[in-house]
Amino acid sequence: MASIASLRGQACKSILILIVVLLIPMLLSACDGDPQAQQQATSQKSQLDSLIVHARNSGVPNAMLQPIVSQEQEISSTSKPFTIFDQPITDYYNNIAKRYQMLSIEVGSLETKVTQQFDYQAYLDIQDLEKALAERESQGFVEAKTFADQLAQDQSLLARAHYPKEYLQISYSARRSTEALQLMGPAYDNLQALQQVTQQLQASHLDTAALAQEEADDLALFRQANKPEDFEYLLDQTNAQLQQATVLSTQAIPYVGAYVGALKLQQFSADIDQAAKYELDVTTFRQRLQADQEALTGAKADEYSKILAQIDQDIASLQIPMIRAKANYILKQFKHEVQAWGKRHQYWDDYIGRAYPLDYEYDKQGIGSDLDDMVKSAQTMDDYQAAITLISNDLLHLKAMEQDSGDGTPWDHPHRTDLSLMKYYHLDGKNGGSVIVISLVEQTLRFYQNGRLVRSSLITTGQYDRPSPPGEWNVFLRQHPTEFKSSEPKGSAFWYPPTKIEYAMEYHDGGYFLHDSWWRADYGAGTNFPHYDSGGDETFAGNGSHGCVNMAPDDAKWLYNHTAYGTTVIIY
Numbered sequence: 001m002a003s004i005a006s007l008r009g010q011a012c013k014s015i016l017i018l019i020v021v022l023l024i025p026m027l028l029s030a031c032d033g034d035p036q037a038q039q040q041a042t043s044q045k046s047q048l049d050s051l052i053v054h055a056r057n058s059g060v061p062n063a064m065l066q067p068i069v070s071q072e073q074e075i076s077s078t079s080k081p082f083t084i085f086d087q088p089i090t091d092y093y094n095n096i097a098k099r100y101q102m103l104s105i106e107v108g109s110l111e112t113k114v115t116q117q118f119d120y121q122a123y124l125d126i127q128d129l130e131k132a133l134a135e136r137e138s139q140g141f142v143e144a145k146t147f148a149d150q151l152a153q154d155q156s157l158l159a160r161a162h163y164p165k166e167y168l169q170i171s172y173s174a175r176r177s178t179e180a181l182q183l184m185g186p187a188y189d190n191l192q193a194l195q196q197v198t199q200q201l202q203a204s205h206l207d208t209a210a211l212a213q214e215e216a217d218d219l220a221l222f223r224q225a226n227k228p229e230d231f232e233y234l235l236d237q238t239n240a241q242l243q244q245a246t247v248l249s250t251q252a253i254p255y256v257g258a259y260v261g262a263l264k265l266q267q268f269s270a271d272i273d274q275a276a277k278y279e280l281d282v283t284t285f286r287q288r289l290q291a292d293q294e295a296l297t298g299a300k301a302d303e304y305s306k307i308l309a310q311i312d313q314d315i316a317s318l319q320i321p322m323i324r325a326k327a328n329y330i331l332k333q334f335k336h337e338v339q340a341w342g343k344r345h346q347y348w349d350d351y352i353g354r355a356y357p358l359d360y361e362y363d364k365q366g367i368g369s370d371l372d373d374m375v376k377s378a379q380t381m382d383d384y385q386a387a388i389t390l391i392s393n394d395l396l397h398l399k400a401m402e403q404d405s406g407d408g409t410p411w412d413h414p415h416r417t418d419l420s421l422m423k424y425y426h427l428d429g430k431n432g433g434s435v436i437v438i439s440l441v442e443q444t445l446r447f448y449q450n451g452r453l454v455r456s457s458l459i460t461t462g463q464y465d466r467p468s469p470p471g472e473w474n475v476f477l478r479q480h481p482t483e484f485k486s487s488e489p490k491g492s493a494f495w496y497p498p499t500k501i502e503y504a505m506e507y508h509d510g511g512y513f514l515h516d517s518w519w520r521a522d523y524g525a526g527t528n529f530p531h532y533d534s535g536g537d538e539t540f541a542g543n544g545s546h547g548c549v550n551m552a553p554d555d556a557k558w559l560y561n562h563t564a565y566g567t568t569v570i571i572y
Helices: 002-031 035-058 062-076 086-138 142-160 164-203 209-224 228-252 254-277 283-296 301-344 367-377 381-405 416-424 553-561
Strands: 346-349 354-357 434-439 444-449 452-460 471-474 477-479 482-484 499-501 504-508 512-516 549-551 568-571
Touching: 035 062, 035 086, 062 086, 086 142, 086 164, 086 471, 086 477, 142 164, 164 209, 164 228, 209 228, 228 301, 254 283, 254 301, 283 301, 301 346, 301 354, 301 367, 301 381, 367 381, 381 416, 381 471, 416 434, 416 444, 416 568, 444 553, 452 553, 471 504, 499 512, 512 553, 549 553
Parallel strands: 434 568, 512 549
Antiparallel strands: 346 354, 434 444, 444 452, 452 549, 471 568, 477 504, 482 499, 504 512
16 A cells, blocks of 8 residues: 555656656747737847947937936846736836837937937038138138138038038038137237337337338238137237337337337226226226336336336226227116117006006016026126127117018018118118018018018017017027927916917027917917907907917918028018
């Protein structure tokens, strides 16, 4: 009996072993899930890797790609669930395939966005080069031809460029050429100053052979210079030569020191008078001027260098306070003009029974606050000069609005203010290109091609509390179609639900677009204020936009199809 039981036990063990052997392949097979789902996940990852490599090779910065790469690594590090059932594992592979696919779409969108941004920046850098070149050519610098050739080359490259790295190279080239042109002026001034000192020494029958040779060498370097480093080297060299020549001249010829000092004091006095006109307290600077005049009077030959250096220091100490005072002075004038004209020219709104100044876009809720911030944050001469230039341009646009408000020319005809502003920005004539001109007081848009009016549209711009910014801008983002989402929290007076937009062209950072507004029925004068909109019943309220330029769908479609990245937008 015992042997029979033992045989039966062995038989049971053998059966169990056989069952386990048979089940293991089945379990292993089940742990793999659907092979097609696994293959799809592998394929999507491979495609994502290829897109990332392509984006990186095309010039998308690694820092911008890193979040996507990190997400991919996170997905890759996940493990499939341990189960004997197919479906959870199949779902796992399907899920990571979708996540890889979404990241692939994100890479494509990022590459497109970066390409558009770098394209627009290259366009702006070439514009800066054009302006710098035009200034030097107007001053008669024959050496500017080198940069004209470089400009033509950059423009040609821009027309053929497709990838971010190509636009980056164009921007780099254009910026270097612009910097070199900016340094050309100071370098030339040094050459002229050195020449004047040499002539003074020659007139006194001193040996100037060495100085004359230095001048010839410097001039040769100036004519060959085509990079910022070339002009920086020349500036350093001529500054040292000029200092040495000035010391020599003031020691050898005392009256030269007195003459140079008198010229410097004359400049210092003129600067002080100018600063006083800008309402700067110049008491301290007048005291320094008097001290410099006394020191110069009767100075000995070996004292001129020290006195001239002190005068230079005093002149330099006035420059920042003077330009700061100038910036604040013209800002004050600008604000006064906005307030004074706005009080005299108002729009009476029957809908809510109140008056609005017609130039509210220029007031504190509009660009006025931007100008305040720019002046307050300025620190360097360049900062203040940039603020002064912007205030001057905004004042020009304000004056254009004032003039246009009394112009009886039909809205769909060319207006003198349009043409004047296009001329100011060198956008008129046969080479003017495409220009969108928007009159805030008329609520109209006029599209010009090479100085000729092509199409006009009635529009609606930003409401009183969300004005559209006046100025000269450029289209830097185009979307068709897209969806706008409110940046305001729900419950805010300016919140709106996600809204489908067919044609959108962004012209100012912060989400300022020209776009279709299918929900509007009325456009034109007064629609930027609260009003009845004929698209609804008598209680249906209309108002201006949140800062965008709203257009009828057909007008927006036409404009989108007839413009491109970089198209100029002038708003006044």
